[in-house]
Amino acid sequence: MFDDVRDLYNATIIDRGRRPHHMRRLDQFDATAKGDNPMCGDRVQVWVKYGPDGTISDTGFDARGCEISKASADLMVEAVAGQTAEDTKRLFAAFRTMAQTGACPDCAAAMEPLRLLASVHEYPSRVKCATLPWHALIAALDGGGRATSE
Amino acid sequence: MNDMAPTLDIQRIRADFPILTQTVRGKPLVFLDSAASAQKPRAVIDAMVGAMETQYANVHRGLHWMSERTTDAYEAARDAAARLLNAGDRHEIVFVRNSTEAINLVANSYGRGILKPGQAVLISGMEHHSNIVPWQMLRDSHGTLLRVAPVTDAGELDIEAYEKLLADGRVGLVAITHMSNVLGTYTPAERLIKLAHAHGAKVLLDGSQAVVHRRVDVQALDADFYAFTGHKLYGPTGIGVLYGKRELLEAMPPWMGGGEMISSVSYERSTWAEVPHKFEAGTPAILEGIGLRAAIEYVESVGYDAIAAHEASLIDHALARMSAIPGVTIIGRAQDRGGVVSFTLDRAHAHDVATLLDRNGIAVRAGHHCAEPLMHRFGLESTARASFGIYTTHAEIDTLADTLVKVREFFA
Numbered sequence: 001m002f003d004d005v006r007d008l009y010n011a012t013i014i015d016r017g018r019r020p021h022h023m024r025r026l027d028q029f030d031a032t033a034k035g036d037n038p039m040c041g042d043r044v045q046v047w048v049k050y051g052p053d054g055t056i057s058d059t060g061f062d063a064r065g066c067e068i069s070k071a072s073a074d075l076m077v078e079a080v081a082g083q084t085a086e087d088t089k090r091l092f093a094a095f096r097t098m099a100q101t102g103a104c105p106d107c108a109a110a111m112e113p114l115r116l117l118a119s120v121h122e123y124p125s126r127v128k129c130a131t132l133p134w135h136a137l138i139a140a141l142d143g144g145g146r147a148t149s150e
Numbered sequence: 151m152n153d154m155a156p157t158l159d160i161q162r163i164r165a166d167f168p169i170l171t172q173t174v175r176g177k178p179l180v181f182l183d184s185a186a187s188a189q190k191p192r193a194v195i196d197a198m199v200g201a202m203e204t205q206y207a208n209v210h211r212g213l214h215w216m217s218e219r220t221t222d223a224y225e226a227a228r229d230a231a232a233r234l235l236n237a238g239d240r241h242e243i244v245f246v247r248n249s250t251e252a253i254n255l256v257a258n259s260y261g262r263g264i265l266k267p268g269q270a271v272l273i274s275g276m277e278h279h280s281n282i283v284p285w286q287m288l289r290d291s292h293g294t295l296l297r298v299a300p301v302t303d304a305g306e307l308d309i310e311a312y313e314k315l316l317a318d319g320r321v322g323l324v325a326i327t328h329m330s331n332v333l334g335t336y337t338p339a340e341r342l343i344k345l346a347h348a349h350g351a352k353v354l355l356d357g358s359q360a361v362v363h364r365r366v367d368v369q370a371l372d373a374d375f376y377a378f379t380g381h382k383l384y385g386p387t388g389i390g391v392l393y394g395k396r397e398l399l400e401a402m403p404p405w406m407g408g409g410e411m412i413s414s415v416s417y418e419r420s421t422w423a424e425v426p427h428k429f430e431a432g433t434p435a436i437l438e439g440i441g442l443r444a445a446i447e448y449v450e451s452v453g454y455d456a457i458a459a460h461e462a463s464l465i466d467h468a469l470a471r472m473s474a475i476p477g478v479t480i481i482g483r484a485q486d487r488g489g490v491v492s493f494t495l496d497r498a499h500a501h502d503v504a505t506l507l508d509r510n511g512i513a514v515r516a517g518h519h520c521a522e523p524l525m526h527r528f529g530l531e532s533t534a535r536a537s538f539g540i541y542t543t544h545a546e547i548d549t550l551a552d553t554l555v556k557v558r559e560f561f562a
């Protein structure tokens with residue numbers, strides 16, 4: 001019955017949604033921000049630590065929400081490791097475009113693991129689930145506070 | 151249809167709702183989201199289109215034929231709403247945009263105009279945000295207090311606690327749902343109103359859900375205010391009703407100013423129109439009013455006895471089928487309940503459940519249902535919710551249950 005949803009709910013997404021590798025609060029961090037999606041009640045908090053060169057050295061998150069938002073947060077952590085804030089913002093822009101359209105224009109190598117979420121564009125009401133952790137991350141990079149995916 | 155027999159001919163009813171023949175992703179639409187907004191019968195569609203095609207002008211202000219006819223059609227909606235709620239007087243029916251606006255009207259007019267700072271507004275722990283936030287805003291701007299009567303584990307109002315919260319006599323207004331949009335619980339309105347009146351408080355019932363499923367008699371209840379929204383009652387969006395006892399409405403100041411609501415205007419002062427027009431500033435939702443009348447007449451033609459009996463059997467069926475599915479937890483087990491079933495599934499978040507159900511043509515809602523404090527009361531962030539309408543069938547509930555079993559297998 002659900003064969004066609006395997007494009008989004010593929011094995012990796014389900015596994016990451018259920019047992020995220022990076023769902024943890026960082027004890028030491030340089031920036032943090034919360035994100036919430038008031039439409040559906042999903043919440044996420046992201047913590048970031050920078051390395052000496054200013055790139056992201058570690059990211060952790062805590063999330064209450066669906067498999068898509070947790071899997072997205074988990075993959076995001078890996079995608080932004082070692083990236084500068086500028087690179088991360090570019091990556092987010094590309095990710096958002098991919099989530100909305102399915103296409104990944106000038107896809108950087110860092111986008112590769114995120115492609116697993118590309119078919120979320122076929123589920124318009126779920127796009128915000130996938131982008132929510134990114135909104136929180138960008139808010140953290142911009143100095144903290146709150147973000148929403150509205 | 152025979153008025154005496156509380157049955158309805160479900161196939162005939164379904165034939166009245168054109169949208170129900172639609173397919174979704176190649177599957178027949180199984181629309182289980184009527185508590186968010188209900189589908190519209192042909193009678194409503196025809197009434198609105200017919201008005202636009204044959205009989206439309208602004209109301210209450212034209213001296214010409216079209217305006218007079220349109221005014222009659224629009225005002226007939228007021229009579230229909232008065233009849234629906236058994237209001238004693240058609241002037242007690244104020245047209246608003248929706249329940250949210252009705253509650254805001256009471257908060258801004260009765261709240262600021264009649265309640266005194268230091269008096270309390272008492273709500274319950276199972277309110278929709280639209281019956282929470284206006285009272286917080288009133289508290290913050292006007293100095294009233296906000297009290298919340300708790301909900302039991304079964305999802306019923308804790309009556310003892312409710313009575314205690316009334317005991318000191320400070321509560322000026324009780325604003326409480328007549329039926330929860332999350333738990334399906336009916337509150338014991340008559341008893342709540344008696345208790346409130348005994349302690350000197352007026353009562354506003356949020357009837358957004360209740361009026362869809364059950365006959366409401368504001369006089370028998372002795373309700374001071376009653377709010378409902380047209381789009382959940384098989385009518386159009388953009389129109390709702392606030393019933394208020396006439397002496398209360400007359401004592402209340404207007405909320406919004408403008409055309410329609412005045413008797414005379416000069417730069418020094420203006421005087422207000424009689425109720426209900428005092429509360430109806432600006433050109434009203436004319437077509438929506440006409441549509442609402444058609445919706446009310448449609449519901450009346452089916453009859454509340456038949457509707458209530460049909461829905462009671464749907465709920466029994468749904469609770470039996472869904473309780474039998476391992477991993478499904480039903481939130482709220484009230485004795486007296488209407489056609490709403492909120493549930494969680496052990497293996498998947500409500501959004502993921504809703505997305506998969508949608509793949510089989512089933513529309514349910516997932517999230518906090520605009521009732522975050524209630525969700526937190528049950529330690530939840532979100533649930534999935536199936537809600538039933540006049541056109542819902544037992545077979546649709548079977549489709550839901552069978553699909554839920556498969557959803558659970560999918561997330562094994």
Ligand SMILES: Cc1ncc(COP(=O)(O)O)c(C=O)c1O
Pocket residue numbers: 185186248249250251278280281327329330331356358359379520
């Ligand atoms: C119990 C309850 N109250 C109030 C509302 C608000 O209705 P509306 O959005 O039409 O104002 C709803 C519906 O969403 C509801 O279920």
